[in-house]
Amino acid sequence: MKQRILTALVVIGVVFGFFAAGDVGFMILIIGVLAVAAYELYSLIRTKVKPIIFPLMLLFMLATPFISIKYLVALICGFIIILAVLLIVTDWFTIEHMSFIFLMTALLMMAIYSAVNLFITYGYLAFIWLLVANYMTDTMAYFVGVNYGKHKMIPKVSPNKSWEGAIGGYFGGLIASLIYGHFLVPFEFEFVILASLLIPIVAQLGDLFFSSIKRQYKIKDFGTLLPSHGGILDRIDSMVFTLILMMLLFTAAGTF
Numbered sequence: 001m002k003q004r005i006l007t008a009l010v011v012i013g014v015v016f017g018f019f020a021a022g023d024v025g026f027m028i029l030i031i032g033v034l035a036v037a038a039y040e041l042y043s044l045i046r047t048k049v050k051p052i053i054f055p056l057m058l059l060f061m062l063a064t065p066f067i068s069i070k071y072l073v074a075l076i077c078g079f080i081i082i083l084a085v086l087l088i089v090t091d092w093f094t095i096e097h098m099s100f101i102f103l104m105t106a107l108l109m110m111a112i113y114s115a116v117n118l119f120i121t122y123g124y125l126a127f128i129w130l131l132v133a134n135y136m137t138d139t140m141a142y143f144v145g146v147n148y149g150k151h152k153m154i155p156k157v158s159p160n161k162s163w164e165g166a167i168g169g170y171f172g173g174l175i176a177s178l179i180y181g182h183f184l185v186p187f188e189f190e191f192v193i194l195a196s197l198l199i200p201i202v203a204q205l206g207d208l209f210f211s212s213i214k215r216q217y218k219i220k221d222f223g224t225l226l227p228s229h230g231g232i233l234d235r236i237d238s239m240v241f242t243l244i245l246m247m248l249l250f251t252a253a254g255t256f
Contacts, residue, residue, distance in 0.1 A: 007229055011226065011235075015029065019124045023119065026119045026127075027065055030112055031065065033232055033236065034112050034236075035058060036225065037233040037236060038054070038057050038058065038105065039054060040231045040232060040233045041100075041104045041233065043223075044213075045097060045100060045101075048097065050093075053097075057101065057105045057108075060076075061108055061112055063075060064112045064116075065112055065113065069113075069251055069256055072110075075109070076106055079106070084098070107240055107244065110243070114243040114244060114246050114256075115243050117250070118246055121256070122185065122187075123186070128180075129177065130246065131239070132176055132177070133177035133196070133203070133242070134173070135176075136175075137169045137172055137176075137199070137200040138169065138238060140169045141161070141166060141168055141169025141172070141204065142169075144165045145164060145169075146165075149163075151164065153166055156215070158207075158211045161208070169200060169204060170204070172200070173196075174197065177192070177196035178192065178193070194249070195246070195249060198245055203241065204238065206239070207237050207238045210222075211237075221234050
């Protein structure tokens, strides 16, 4: 437990240090974190594919923060074409590899785009709002699940998760998001309400999605970078999905 708390404190200190460095510091932080997450995903299949795959993933991820939303679609399409060429001309790149690499890279590209634009457009308080909503969803789901969980949710994906925990996580994230969003973020409260209703659901979907990947690859954690916490992706799994939710909401509103 001490190691877990110490790791969390170090991570929080590093994050706020990058926040204090402004837009450039935040961009470096986000790209760095998601690049490590990309490597953790690549590591699941690296013995089956050539090393060129990871630099290719990084190249497209690094280009993401510097383009508009309409070019993001074009960038993702370009990535599909390159993967298709690899599928055609090599004997080691399979359709399963192509599907996995494309889906994971596209998710991380959208998360990078959303995080950078959220921070630059609305400031660090807006990004922390999303962090708080995710954290409270996860924390309350764990607390309620451990103390009151009786009905298993999806045992084959995550044996310890219960419906009681999911409901507790939903209301924990909802309340935290509404309170923080009302007082500290520069959004219309109607938007805060809509986002707050959706964030806890999407956060738990992200958690379950990446849990299912770990289950299929028979691993406990995505990495060992964070002592007592696992890998980077183990800490940001729900955040990836909620960042994509923010991209969808803000794009629909015409502000991204």
